[in-house]
Amino acid sequence: MEAKKILLVEDDPNFGAILKDYLIINDFDVTLAKNGMEGFEKFKKDTFDLCILDVMMPYKDGYTLAREIREKNQEVPIIFLTAKTLKEDVLKGYKVGADDYLNKPFDSEVLLMKIKAIIQRKATEVKPDNNKFEFIIGSFHLNSKLRFLSFNGQEPVKLSPKECELLKMLALHENDLMPRELALTKIWRDDNYFTSRSMDVYIAKLRKYLKQDENVEILNIHGEGFRLVIKK
Amino acid sequence: MEAKKILLVEDDPNFGAILKDYLIINDFDVTLAKNGMEGFEKFKKDTFDLCILDVMMPYKDGYTLAREIREKNQEVPIIFLTAKTLKEDVLKGYKVGADDYLNKPFDSEVLLMKIKAIIQRKATEVKPDNNKFEFIIGSFHLNSKLRFLSFNGQEPVKLSPKECELLKMLALHENDLMPRELALTKIWRDDNYFTSRSMDVYIAKLRKYLKQDENVEILNIHGEGFRLVIKK
DNA sequence: GCTAATGTTAATGTTTGGTTAATGTTGCTT
DNA sequence: AAGCAACATTAACCAAACATTAACATTAGC
Structure with missing residues (x-):
């Protein structure tokens, strides 16, 4: 070895x-x-x-x-x-x-x-492809290294570290369940009532950004987590 | 959580x-x-x-x-x-x-x-994924991870956690007896008069969903449990 | 026919999530 | 050191989703 x-x-x-x-x-x-x-x-x-x-x-x-x-x-x-x-x-x-x-x-x-x-x-541990940092999310383009999110190639918006990590984690589970617990333990490094509420606040922020493209949506799966849906 | x-x-x-x-x-x-x-x-x-x-x-x-x-x-x-x-x-x-x-x-x-x-x-850590989460029930398709139930490929209905677990357990015993006690201990984690009644309520809900396909039926086996019948 | 089990609907109770705003926190600038 | 800017957390309030309980009807099986 x-x-x-x-x-x-x-x-x-x-x-x-x-x-x-x-x-x-x-x-x-x-x-x-x-x-x-x-x-x-x-x-x-x-x-x-x-x-x-x-x-x-x-x-x-x-x-x-x-x-x-x-x-x-x-x-x-x-x-x-x-x-x-x-x-x-x-x-x-x-x-x-x-x-x-x-x-x-x-x-x-x-x-x-x-x-x-x-x-x-x-x-x-199996690594969930962590080096990947470019994501296509409907008509958005996310660069999680630079923390840039651009819509239709327009001038990108800057995301905060938490916004970015959360969106990235959702993107890694595109159209599939992203368990609450996973984001909390991975991004917040803790799992309690308050971090959970904090995460909800971030979900709201992301939804605001993603509103521009009506084919992109963050759905909640009650008690389980969230799901980034991209209609094609 | x-x-x-x-x-x-x-x-x-x-x-x-x-x-x-x-x-x-x-x-x-x-x-x-x-x-x-x-x-x-x-x-x-x-x-x-x-x-x-x-x-x-x-x-x-x-x-x-x-x-x-x-x-x-x-x-x-x-x-x-x-x-x-x-x-x-x-x-x-x-x-x-x-x-x-x-x-x-x-x-x-x-x-x-x-x-x-x-x-x-x-x-x-990624767990060895041995739990099945997709089921075909007559002309229904159940995804127990996303908690979706769709009929004939139509727009899926969302199931609540309990609805979903119960239907999954029935599906796992397709055409066979699913003992009351099993569902109560596994899903409700308790077995008493009230949880039992609660389960009956959920059976009623599932029957309502499954009504669309007349080849699918939940039968009661008096005193024993239920049986998900799929006529072919 | 009687009893226990089940079917069904509605009401009540509980938990979780959506959202906005206020409050903390940190590092940086002046 | 004061104040600012960016970010994160906490609070507060409301709504939605879910689960349980109650109440009453029906049925199975003796």
């Missing part, structure tokens, strides 16, 4: 180097960055199977970096390293979409188990 | 009860077992979205239970709770196929985040 690529962002040079070597010995392909800024640059230039981020870093902390990474890529697993054991930090990490959390000092073998478990998990 | 089912196996009755209540408050459907034996019995009798196992338990410890659970089900996520913080234990847990690991005392909010993260992860 091809060596898995890990992005390691750690500002302590000693600890960073040791951890990097340890991971290399265990057959990973490791890229080390010594701060959030550099970490993000390296992230953009390559494709990684996993990111290990130190939380406490100068200039740009691990959470901020994680948020930036998540904007570019919703899939890549993220593990946080932290010396602090504050509850708030852990919760913050999970909200940003962490896959796991490790307190320093930690046992290297435990880290290794976690890495393997996470990579294994990702391997078994 | 349907409440997620959690199997909680914890031998300390006080701690178990508190944790159970906490999870219930947070909208989970919790089954508490007070030892490994009982835990396994309950596991076999129901379908859970998550198992939380105490490691230290009399008769049957958490690892042994986890191994048994894994034999029956490779999918269900498992979280271990342990007072010990020994590396060996953690590794042992991961080997048995744990999804996460928590040291007592732990913060309840952290546990909650972990539970959410894990359940969310499962939601994203």
